[in-house]
Amino acid sequence: MTQVASSAPVVVDIDGLWSVFKSLQGTAVIHQDLNLRIHRGDFLTIVGGSGSGKTVLLRQMLGLETAHQGRVTVLGQPAGAMAALGGAAQVGMLFQHGALFSAFSVLDNIAFPLRELRGLPPDLVRDVAMVKLQMVGLDASHAHKMPADLSGGMIKRVALARALVLDPPLLLLDEPTAGLDPDSSDAFCQLLRSLHAELGLTIVMVTHDLDTLFELSTRVAVVAEKRVLINAPVQDVLAYDHPFVRDFFLGGRGHRAMGLLQERPQSV
Numbered sequence: 001m002t003q004v005a006s007s008a009p010v011v012v013d014i015d016g017l018w019s020v021f022k023s024l025q026g027t028a029v030i031h032q033d034l035n036l037r038i039h040r041g042d043f044l045t046i047v048g049g050s051g052s053g054k055t056v057l058l059r060q061m062l063g064l065e066t067a068h069q070g071r072v073t074v075l076g077q078p079a080g081a082m083a084a085l086g087g088a089a090q091v092g093m094l095f096q097h098g099a100l101f102s103a104f105s106v107l108d109n110i111a112f113p114l115r116e117l118r119g120l121p122p123d124l125v126r127d128v129a130m131v132k133l134q135m136v137g138l139d140a141s142h143a144h145k146m147p148a149d150l151s152g153g154m155i156k157r158v159a160l161a162r163a164l165v166l167d168p169p170l171l172l173l174d175e176p177t178a179g180l181d182p183d184s185s186d187a188f189c190q191l192l193r194s195l196h197a198e199l200g201l202t203i204v205m206v207t208h209d210l211d212t213l214f215e216l217s218t219r220v221a222v223v224a225e226k227r228v229l230i231n232a233p234v235q236d237v238l239a240y241d242h243p244f245v246r247d248f249f250l251g252g253r254g255h256r257a258m259g260l261l262q263e264r265p266q267s268v
């Protein structure tokens with residue numbers, strides 16, 4: 001794996017990871033000796049074919065999957081141990097189909113991880129949830145709406161506020177702009193970009209949307225052949241000679257998004 005050295009502290013360290021699923025149909029090896037190191041302040045985008053194991057990789061970082069072999073260390077701890085301690089304070093996750101609790105208001109959805117901690121004064125819980133609501137660009141008038149009354153872009157924002165309510169230093173995003181119309185997608189990208197900068201977050205994002213990738217990534221990791229082929233700044237990945245990389249970046253969508261790259265050089 002190609003890796004440019006960084007002096008920032010390591011936030012995610014995956015070493016020799018095997019992810020294996022066993023079923024009646026047999027054994028499926030999803031990751032085979034996969035290595036990935038992510039430094040503080042990175043906005044790392046993971047790309048790879050459908051079914052290549054991108055979501056499983058995020059779930060490994062959350063401690064929701066077990067490593068068949070190898071180590072997954074997040075913020076200095078084994079990922080599984082962190083999950084057992086209630087990992088939401090350390091790692092926020094925006095799931096791809098991260099639906100809100102439909103019977104809870106916007107504010108109660110955002111407050112949910114705070115209430116799980118128990119014992120916090122209700123006024124404090126409400127105030128913190130309100131601050132997070134505003135942080136994701138929604139004003140207080142939305143606090144008592146129900147999820148069914150929100151647009152797709154607003155649902156993503158509320159889910160993001162919930163993921164960040166305990167101020168985790170690490171945020172994982174699985175296809176955050178999938179299903180959004182282009183304007184909502186652009187607006188959500190701008191929000192992610194400003195939160196990354198303002199909160200000093202480390203962000204790991206899976207996306208197949210090239211506009212989103214070029215807009216936000218400080219680095220790109222390519223998952224193929226059951227491992228991370230390259231983890232490098234986007235320009236280096238573009239120059240990497242591999243069939244997946246060529247198809248992904250140089251197909252029709254890729255050419256359009258590359259035009260965007262020239263207009264808007266990386267400044268994250």
Ligand SMILES: Nc1ncnc2c1ncn2[C@@H]1O[C@H](COP(=O)(O)OP(=O)(O)O)[C@@H](O)[C@H]1O
Binds near residue numbers: 052
């Ligand atoms: N809990 C599971 N049990 C069995 N197979 C799984 C499980 N989770 C994921 N897989 C398989 O692992 C592979 C990678 O899945 P995934 O990480 O979701 O792919 P993607 O890169 O599209 O996000 C797929 O073949 C999927 O069917």
Ligand SMILES: [Mg+2]
Binds near residue numbers: 054055056096174
């Ligand atoms: Mg996936």
